Amino acid sequence: MAQYGNSLVKKAKTTSEQPCTFTANGVEVKLTPATVKNYLVSGNAERITDQEVVMFINLCKYNGLNPWLREAYCIKYGSSPATMVVGKETFQKRADADPNYNGEQAGVIVETADGQIERREGCLVLENEQLLGGWAKVYRKDRLYPSTAEVSMTEYTGRKSDGSPNGQWSGKPATMIRKVALVQALREAFPARLGALYTAEERGYAEPVEATFNEVPEADAPTPQQTSGKTPMPDAAPAPSDADDFFAGVE
Known part of the structure; x- marks a missing residue:
């Protein structure tokens, strides 16, 4: 036995x-x-x-x-x-491979020195401005309107136990929040290819x-x-x- x-x-x-x-x-x-x-x-x-x-x-x-x-x-x-x-590049490559993919736009949402809310393409944030979030639009040839996403810094910034931003969220917050917005818009535009996938940035780190x-x-x-x-x-x-x-x- x-x-x-x-x-x-x-x-x-x-x-x-x-x-x-x-x-x-x-x-x-x-x-x-x-x-x-x-x-x-x-x-x-x-x-x-x-x-x-x-x-x-x-x-x-x-x-x-x-x-x-x-x-x-x-x-x-x-x-x-x-x-x-x-x-994030996996999202981009899969979108590029879809014959209906027709480009994208993405950037940051900032509060300017004079209190205006501005949606700006890219990741530029001036020293006297406050970074509020990110935005993105993904276009498909077979849809009349783009898939859009707007995300806030307060919801996605990864933080340590003392409340301070961790890792890349501390050094490159504009780059990080733009990525979050872009992958969310890509996922909504191509749910069959990306529906169950999430990136590190969406989980609060790089x-x-x-x-x-x-x-x-x-x-x-x-x-x-x-x-x-x-x-x-x-x-x-x-x-x-x-x-x-x-x-x-x-x-």
């Missing part, structure tokens, strides 16, 4: 590490739970659960996302639930694009076709000074 029980355990372990293979943009992607835990989790990778890993793999599989090309991120800080988000990479063993390393000559996903995102509070105010 003991031998029979051990064989079941061994079989279960082997099954759990079987790769999940799927195609993303014509490229074969192969992921295992071990690969995700070791190389594709930003933040506190040691805290991620098996359930969260499976959810991330399925997010990539059913949405055709290649995490080695930074199309999807699995982010884990402290005891907070892991967050799975996609890169994409984890800067990191120091560990060497990936040959067995787990992505093929040249998977990376297309690009840098693999970061091993960990730069943590804020109060990482456990990264998700403060995030629904």
Whole structure:
């Protein structure tokens, strides 16, 4: 009986590490739970659960996302639930690929020195102005009116436990809020392509694009076709000074 029980355990372990293979943009992607835990989790990778890993793999599989090309991120800080988000460029590329896509406009909403509310294209905010939010319009050839979005700084700014803005929300708030508005308008314009996807900026922080990479063993390393000559996903995102509070105010 003991031998029979051990064989079941061994079989279960082997099954759990079987790769999940799927195609993303014509490229074969192969992921295992071990690969995700070791190389594709930003933040506190040691805290991620098996359930969260499976959810991330399925997010990539059913949405055709290649995490080695930074199309999807699995982010884990402290005891907070892991967050799975996609890169803003993924939204842009999928919109560009739709034959009905007909351009976009996006910018910031500011209160000028004389108290006027102005919707300005781009990210320019003067020193004597207050940044209130962001706006965007996405046009489709088959629709009479554009899909629009306006978002406020108070709703989306990521904050630390002391109430101060965290990460890029502190240094580049206009860029961040413009991104939030744009991806929301893109999602409304193309719900079939983007309906279930959200970006890091919408969750109160920036994409984890800067990191120091560990060497990936040959067995787990992505093929040249998977990376297309690009840098693999970061091993960990730069943590804020109060990482456990990264998700403060995030629904």
